[in-house]
Amino acid sequence: MSSPCQPHEHALSRRRMLGMLGGTAGFGSLLQPAIAREVVKQNKQVCLIWLDGGMSQYESWHPLPESQFAGPFRSIKTSIPGVHFSELMPHSAKIAHKISVIRSMSTKDPNHSTGVPRMQRGDPVNRGVDYPYLGSAVAKLLGPANPELPPYIWIKPGNGGFIHREAGFLGAQYGALALGDGQAPIHIHRPDAISAQHDEARHALRKKANERFKAYRGAAEIDAYETSYEMAQQLMARKDIFDDGKLNPRDRERYGTHPLGRHILRARGLLEAGVRFVKVNSYHWDTHGDNFNMSQRLVPQIDRPFAALVNDLDESGMLENVLVVVMSEFGRTPVINSRLGRDHWPDCWSLALAGCGIKRGAMVGATSKDGAWVEGTGYDVGDLFHTIFTVLGIHPRRTNYRHQGQKLAIAHDECRPIEEVML
Amino acid sequence: MGRQALLFCALAGFALAVLPCHADSLPAAIDKFITAKASGTLAERSDDAEFLRRVTLDFTGTIPTPEEVRAFLSDNSAQKRAALIDKHLAGDSFARHWADRLSVMLLERRVLGKVPEEDWRIYLQRTLRGQPRWNLMVREMIAATGKGEVRPAMKFLGNGDQHRLTEDIARLFLGRDLKCARCHDHPSVDEWKQAHYWGLFAYLQQTKPATHQGEKKVYFVEGLATKKIDFQSVFTEEKKETGPKLPGRQEVAIPKFEKGQEYEHPASDGLPAVPRFRPRELLAADLSSSEHGAFLRNSVNRFWFLLMGRGLLHPLDQTHSENPPSHPQLLDLLQREFADHNCDLKWLLRQIALSESYQRSSRLPEGVKEREPKRYRTAHPKGLTPEQLLHAILRATGNDRVLIQVQPPGAGKFDRRGYFSGTNKNLPHAYDDIRAIFVETFGQLAGVAEDDFAPGLNKALFLMNDRLILHWLEPRDANLIARLRKLDSPDAVAEELYLSVLSRVPTSEERSEVSEYLAQFTDRRDTALGDLAWALLSSIEFRLNH
Numbered sequence: 001m002s003s004p005c006q007p008h009e010h011a012l013s014r015r016r017m018l019g020m021l022g023g024t025a026g027f028g029s030l031l032q033p034a035i036a037r038e039v040v041k042q043n044k045q046v047c048l049i050w051l052d053g054g055m056s057q058y059e060s061w062h063p064l065p066e067s068q069f070a071g072p073f074r075s076i077k078t079s080i081p082g083v084h085f086s087e088l089m090p091h092s093a094k095i096a097h098k099i100s101v102i103r104s105m106s107t108k109d110p111n112h113s114t115g116v117p118r119m120q121r122g123d124p125v126n127r128g129v130d131y132p133y134l135g136s137a138v139a140k141l142l143g144p145a146n147p148e149l150p151p152y153i154w155i156k157p158g159n160g161g162f163i164h165r166e167a168g169f170l171g172a173q174y175g176a177l178a179l180g181d182g183q184a185p186i187h188i189h190r191p192d193a194i195s196a197q198h199d200e201a202r203h204a205l206r207k208k209a210n211e212r213f214k215a216y217r218g219a220a221e222i223d224a225y226e227t228s229y230e231m232a233q234q235l236m237a238r239k240d241i242f243d244d245g246k247l248n249p250r251d252r253e254r255y256g257t258h259p260l261g262r263h264i265l266r267a268r269g270l271l272e273a274g275v276r277f278v279k280v281n282s283y284h285w286d287t288h289g290d291n292f293n294m295s296q297r298l299v300p301q302i303d304r305p306f307a308a309l310v311n312d313l314d315e316s317g318m319l320e321n322v323l324v325v326v327m328s329e330f331g332r333t334p335v336i337n338s339r340l341g342r343d344h345w346p347d348c349w350s351l352a353l354a355g356c357g358i359k360r361g362a363m364v365g366a367t368s369k370d371g372a373w374v375e376g377t378g379y380d381v382g383d384l385f386h387t388i389f390t391v392l393g394i395h396p397r398r399t400n401y402r403h404q405g406q407k408l409a410i411a412h413d414e415c416r417p418i419e420e421v422m423l
Numbered sequence: 424m425g426r427q428a429l430l431f432c433a434l435a436g437f438a439l440a441v442l443p444c445h446a447d448s449l450p451a452a453i454d455k456f457i458t459a460k461a462s463g464t465l466a467e468r469s470d471d472a473e474f475l476r477r478v479t480l481d482f483t484g485t486i487p488t489p490e491e492v493r494a495f496l497s498d499n500s501a502q503k504r505a506a507l508i509d510k511h512l513a514g515d516s517f518a519r520h521w522a523d524r525l526s527v528m529l530l531e532r533r534v535l536g537k538v539p540e541e542d543w544r545i546y547l548q549r550t551l552r553g554q555p556r557w558n559l560m561v562r563e564m565i566a567a568t569g570k571g572e573v574r575p576a577m578k579f580l581g582n583g584d585q586h587r588l589t590e591d592i593a594r595l596f597l598g599r600d601l602k603c604a605r606c607h608d609h610p611s612v613d614e615w616k617q618a619h620y621w622g623l624f625a626y627l628q629q630t631k632p633a634t635h636q637g638e639k640k641v642y643f644v645e646g647l648a649t650k651k652i653d654f655q656s657v658f659t660e661e662k663k664e665t666g667p668k669l670p671g672r673q674e675v676a677i678p679k680f681e682k683g684q685e686y687e688h689p690a691s692d693g694l695p696a697v698p699r700f701r702p703r704e705l706l707a708a709d710l711s712s713s714e715h716g717a718f719l720r721n722s723v724n725r726f727w728f729l730l731m732g733r734g735l736l737h738p739l740d741q742t743h744s745e746n747p748p749s750h751p752q753l754l755d756l757l758q759r760e761f762a763d764h765n766c767d768l769k770w771l772l773r774q775i776a777l778s779e780s781y782q783r784s785s786r787l788p789e790g791v792k793e794r795e796p797k798r799y800r801t802a803h804p805k806g807l808t809p810e811q812l813l814h815a816i817l818r819a820t821g822n823d824r825v826l827i828q829v830q831p832p833g834a835g836k837f838d839r840r841g842y843f844s845g846t847n848k849n850l851p852h853a854y855d856d857i858r859a860i861f862v863e864t865f866g867q868l869a870g871v872a873e874d875d876f877a878p879g880l881n882k883a884l885f886l887m888n889d890r891l892i893l894h895w896l897e898p899r900d901a902n903l904i905a906r907l908r909k910l911d912s913p914d915a916v917a918e919e920l921y922l923s924v925l926s927r928v929p930t931s932e933e934r935s936e937v938s939e940y941l942a943q944f945t946d947r948r949d950t951a952l953g954d955l956a957w958a959l960l961s962s963i964e965f966r967l968n969h
Contacts, residue, residue: 128590128602130870150880161843162881164868172868173879178844186845187884191893198950205940205958212932213964216786217804219794225878225963232883404600405611405741 043145044356044392045318046138047267047309048279049326051302052116053286054349056332056342058371059086059295060302061350062103067370069334071292080361088299091307092352097361098310098319099354100421104365106378107330107346112286115329115346121168122385124412129403133166134388135277136174137410140401141394146274148234149241153270154178155263156281160185169403176279181259182266184242188235203233241273242266255305264305268312271322285328289339302326310354323356323391327384334372348374351384357391357423364420382412390417449760450778456753457780457799464788466801471496472927473969474504474782479926480807480968481730481776482511484520485814489922496928508776512769515552521768522547523810524729529564529595532862533869535581537632537641538574546575551768557722558711558766561596566707569642577643583632589624596710597670598721598742607656612743621654622668626675626706628652629698636693644694645701647685648677667702671717675705713762717742723757723771724748728874730775732803733796739874749797785969804967806876809865811968813858816960819924820895821902829853839863850891857891876967886961896953907952913938916952924959 056071058064063075063086075084078096085093092099108123109115120133132140139151154163154176160183164175177185190199206229214222240246247265255265260282267278282302287294306326313319331349332342348367366375389396389411396417401408458465469477475495479487487495495503511517522544534540550560567577581587586605593601601609601620609615629646651664668674678700686696710718721742728734735757736748748754757771764770775781785802787794796803807815817825830837830853837856841847843863851857864885867873886892898905903923910916917937921929929937937955944951959965 128605159840159844159846161840162864167868169871171871171877172866173877175868177881180844180846183845185843185881185884187843187881187888189845190888191890193893193950198947198954201940201944202954202958205936205954206961208936209958209962209964212930213962213969217794217969218787218792219804221804221876221878221967222963225966228878228880228883229887229961231880232887235880235884236887404738406603407610 043321044142045145045271045322046277046392047271047322047324048134049264049302049306050279050281051285051326051328052281052283053112054328054330054332054344055285056287056291056295057103057350059088060299061085061101061352062371064371069336069370069372080363083363086299088295089303091303095307095310098314099352100358100362100364101350101352102364102379102418102421103350103367104374104378105349105351106374107380110330110344110346112329119329119381122411123381124409127406127408129408130168132168132170132174135176135279136167136170138277138392139174140170141399141410142276142392145276148238149273149275150177150235151276152176153275154279155182155266157181157259157283179242182263184239188239190236238273241269254308256301258301260301261305264309268309271318287332288337288341288343291332291336291341313355319355321356323358323388324354325351327351334370348372353421359421359423362421364418379418380415382415383418385411386415386417387422391422449774452756453753453775453778454780456750460750461798461800463798463800464791466784466786466788468779469782469784469802473784475507476926477802477968478507478511478776480811482520483514483516484523484811485818486926488818489919492922492926504782505777508773512773518548518551521551527808527873528725529579531870531872532866536578538578542575543578546573555768556766557768558713562707562711565710566704567643580643583630583643585624585627585630588627589620593623594740596721597717598724598736598740599670600740607658612745614743617654617656618663618665619670621652622665622670622674625652625665626667626702630703633694642694645698645703647698648700648702650677667705669709672709675702713766716758719758719762720754723761724754726771727757727775730772730781731799732805737797802969804969807966807968808873809861810858812865813861816895819903819960820956821906821923822895825857826854850894896956898949903956904949904952908949913941916941920955920959924956925964
């Protein structure tokens with residue numbers, strides 16, 4: 001809302017750069033626009049794969065078949081000598097040398113309802129505001145990578161639309177364009193009753209009306225308004241990136257035909273098209289009962305498309321600039337409960353990172369032999385956010401949001417980047 | 424009387440009519456202060472159509488009908504602007520629209536507490552239909568217990584979250600965003616102290632909801648306050664304490680009672696005992712007192728903002744010495760006069776609307792390239808609120824009937840999320856569902872003030888491709904397109920179209936554009952008419968209250 005530096009002349013170009021998921025509000029509310037602009041050139045992108053409910057580290061990245069807490073699955077060798085994943089992850093095992101795994105995540109919140117927002121906001125020090133989730137934050141900090149496309153797209157099961165609740169104090173315009181089951185929201189489709197020529201004709205009328213109005217009022221908000229229509233038309237023209245019919249059948253098979261596979265394949269297309277931040281949500285990982293049958297069904301659903309995504313990005317060279325994160329709000333308990341389930345365990349769990357300044361083949365984090373506790377340094381989500389911002393070229397300490405005159409750190413003040421996974 | 428004298432009287436009468444106020448009236452004083460600081464060319468007075476649209480949107484939340492535009496443009500009465508303002512202030516639409524405005528300002532679209540939205544609206548509308556006194560409205564909301572016919576006033580108290588209330592009261596009624604001062608003195612605003620936050624909090628600390636055992640209804644009660652509240656900055660070791668205290672005012676002493684004498688009423692009806700000392704009730708009275716300058720100043724600034732598009736002090740919640748008002752004397756005067764007129768809301772709005780400053784055109788004067796909002800040289804265009812936009816679209820397209828539509832009996836709840844993602848192929852029928860779609864598309868996040876015009880991709884896509892909008896642009900009953908298709912001459916079409924959608928007469932360029940477009944698409948005249956209307960609905964001119 002207020003900022004000491006709002007050079008009026010820059011208003012339009014910056015608004016255009018922000019790509020008009022946004023509007024006039026909030027622009028100028030960043031303290032380091034110069035840094036942000038610099039980074040736009042580098043075209044860093046993010047794919048966050050969110051396994052909601054909490055994937056079991058024992059049945060995925062950190063199998064400990066010798067431990068008292070082991071489940072029924074074997075561990076298998078990976079492409080890195082001496083490193084093993086669960087046998088439920090054969091594809092990821094083959095690309096272990098391309099990714100980093102942190103096995104010493106030690107976060108704080110064992111509840112879904114507060115843990116999910118805490119993790120996706122990166123748990124900055126409470127300053128009495130609702131911090132944005134990572135996707136909205138990156139949309140704000142970096143703007144769109146391709147100015148024709150919205151900076152934050154969220155692929156999720158169920159319904160889509162424009163969902164702005166994740167934007168927090170940044171305001172609605174930094175929310176997500178949500179693709180329900182990978183499909184574009186209905187308003188991206190021109191109704192059948194209107195042909196392309198017909199649409200063009202009515203837009204020509206609209207533009208002329210705006211030009212006439214502007215002639216006497218000439219203000220930046222009028223340009224911003226016109227830009228929002230240009231953005232809408234550009235997005236509609238790129239509807240193909242949401243079209244399942246355009247997918248290569250071979251890719252569909254490689255990624256898997258289950259929703260997570262289809263959604264990660266869709267994410268790849270969006271990244272290729274230049275969407276800055278893509279989040280893919282998968283639900284039902286909360287295996288309090290029957291953890292092993294559920295893991296046997298679920299884990300392959302992330303294993304296959306994750307490995308395919310990393311391989312594809314690597315082959316196309318995009319992995320240099322695209323950060324891929326696979327995580328949950330916490331891991332699962334070492335102790336197997338009476339229903340053959342594992343409960344919530346934030347104390348020691350694993351996540352995977354790849355690309356964009358992340359080391360290839362770093363397996364980070366020592367734990368007790370049974371995997372229950374971190375030995376040495378444990379990492380909280382604040383450290384993860386410092387890492388993510390740093391590899392994206394956003395200085396986590398020097399960059400601040402500015403909100404109603406208040407300077408707000410983008411990440412937890414006392415955390416640091418996790419050097420062990422960074423190039 | 425000689426000819427010259429007659430001429431003089433006629434001229435004087437004319438001057439009085441154009442500026443219907445004598446020199447020391449409030450509207451004239453507003454203009455004096457604004458003119459004195461304009462330091463540049465002022466825009467001309469708005470023409471009648473611009474004024475009519477502006478005042479109708481501001482006071483009734485929608486645009487005028489084409490008949491109203493025609494009637495106003497052909498009305499030769501010198502007093503017609505003042506008469507229009509008075510008519511609007513007395514009407515039901517004023518109560519409906521300002522209930523929306525006040526509700527959005529006070530609750531910021533949060534879903535709060537146990538009072539149904541509907542009851543809250545009815546309550547606000549009932550107050551606004553009469554002679555609403557802002558200080559009494561605020562007092563009623565803060566002191567609310569949930570008893571009697573003013574029960575819905577307790578909506579503002581929400582779930583009784585004392586920190587939210589402290590922040591909201593500071594922001595909305597004192598113009599101070601004290602959020603940061605909860606944990607320490609404000610980092611960038613020296614005069615905002617942690618003690619201000621906790622002084623306000625101390626008034627609310629004992630407030631809590633309680634459920635009546637028999638009725639199973641929630642009421643607001645106060646517990647027993649016996650001592651000051653402790654607080655400590657996260658940056659220092661020093662412990663401090665405060666009793667109930669408004670910034671810059673006397674701290675309220677917490678009375679000591681003999682044991683057994685603390686309560687006015689014992690617990691009854693399933694509700695706890697009522698203490699003699701009830702700080703929230705005191706807050707309600709002290710805050711909204713006509714002696715309380717900070718409250719009055721913030722109030723007039725917010726209402727000025729709602730009509731003028733920019734606060735004299737802006738941003739509205741940054742009241743401190745580093746952010747001085749653009750026109751301090753004017754703010755002083757408004758504050759004083761508002762108090763002298765018993766915080767009469769309609770009186771204040773009327774005075775502002777009567778000023779030439781409000782009635783100025785939003786067109787830039789010759790040779791001027793950009794607006795300078797804080798100088799008010801032109802009218803400042805305001806974005807339509809989601810509700811204004813919906814009502815204006817319904818009015819423009821002749822689909823006002825939608826306003827009274829309800830869900831047919833037996834029909835299930837409308838699946839709004841499915842509507843946005845395309846899985847729900849039905850069109851919403853009930854006004855409430857349609858309003859919710861507009862609020863979701865054009866409104867802000869819950870808890871964020873809607874005080875800025877923010878265009879956006881999703882908003883543009885909605886106006887371009889939403890099925891409802893297209894549905895309203897199909898000829899039906901006596902709606903706009905049905906009326907237009909009956910008109911043979913393109914010129915008559917242009918006139919009816921512009922009067923209906925943009926509330927003004929088309930220019931000759933616009934008339935020929937309409938004529939050419941219709942000539943180009945003779946094979947699909949109905950949809951061509953729809954296109955012409957759509958283009959105006961989607962234009963920036965429609966989207967702004969300019």
